[in-house]
Amino acid sequence: MQNHQKERLYKILVIGDLGVGKTSIIKRYVHQTYSTNYRATIGVDFALKVLNWDSETVRLQLWDIAGQERFGNMTRVYYREAMGAFIVFDVTRPTTFEAVSKWKEDLDSKLTLANGKSIPTVLLANKCDQSRDILTNNGLKIDQFCQENGFAGWFETSAKENININEASNFLVKHIIASE
Ligand code: GDP
Ligand code: MG
Numbered sequence: 070m071q072n073h074q075k076e077r078l079y080k081i082l083v084i085g086d087l088g089v090g091k092t093s094i095i096k097r098y099v100h101q102t103y104s105t106n107y108r109a110t111i112g113v114d115f116a117l118k119v120l121n122w123d124s125e126t127v128r129l130q131l132w133d134i135a136g137q138e139r140f141g142n143m144t145r146v147y148y149r150e151a152m153g154a155f156i157v158f159d160v161t162r163p164t165t166f167e168a169v170s171k172w173k174e175d176l177d178s179k180l181t182l183a184n185g186k187s188i189p190t191v192l193l194a195n196k197c198d199q200s201r202d203i204l205t206n207n208g209l210k211i212d213q214f215c216q217e218n219g220f221a222g223w224f225e226t227s228a229k230e231n232i233n234i235n236e237a238s239n240f241l242v243k244h245i246i247a248s249e
Contacts, residue, residue: 079129079242082155084154086162097231099131116133117131129238142171153189153190158195190219
């Protein structure tokens, strides 16, 4: 018997500075949990999220980093075969937003799709349950920033309050499927 179903397994990177909420976003998305202390164990962690997508099954393999964030870059091997990425910053800490373009450059310089394009990437402005000063002062500029830096789009998220995480992921998956 032939299997007509296309296998959709996507490696998704979650990158950004230390403490922006990468692990919290993944835990919220995959395990529906939230805690105030996820230990920054050194290494790489994976979590699998299975989605029903137009009568197909989409598996998202979310790659979390722990401990290497302080170097501000990752190895080519780590990025290898990723199909999409979230770059996360913390709306209460401007320096984490300043680091976003550095993360994007690192990613784009080490990984491109077969067609030469960079992988679909979505910017997450996390901790939007807290002070949103960065956004209210730069709100309009973030759209422009995304265009100029090759982001598919951006979302305000909160892992704590479970805001926009599913939406951001669906948006990314749509862009991944369109890029295939
Ligand atoms: P990581 O280093 O990027 O993996 O960040 P963590 O997920 O470990 O989060 C760092 C800290 O920020 C933890 O104390 C979290 O509880 C907190 N945090 C993460 N996401 C949110 C959020 O959406 N809102 C608030 N208020 N705190 C958050
Ligand atoms: Mg972490």
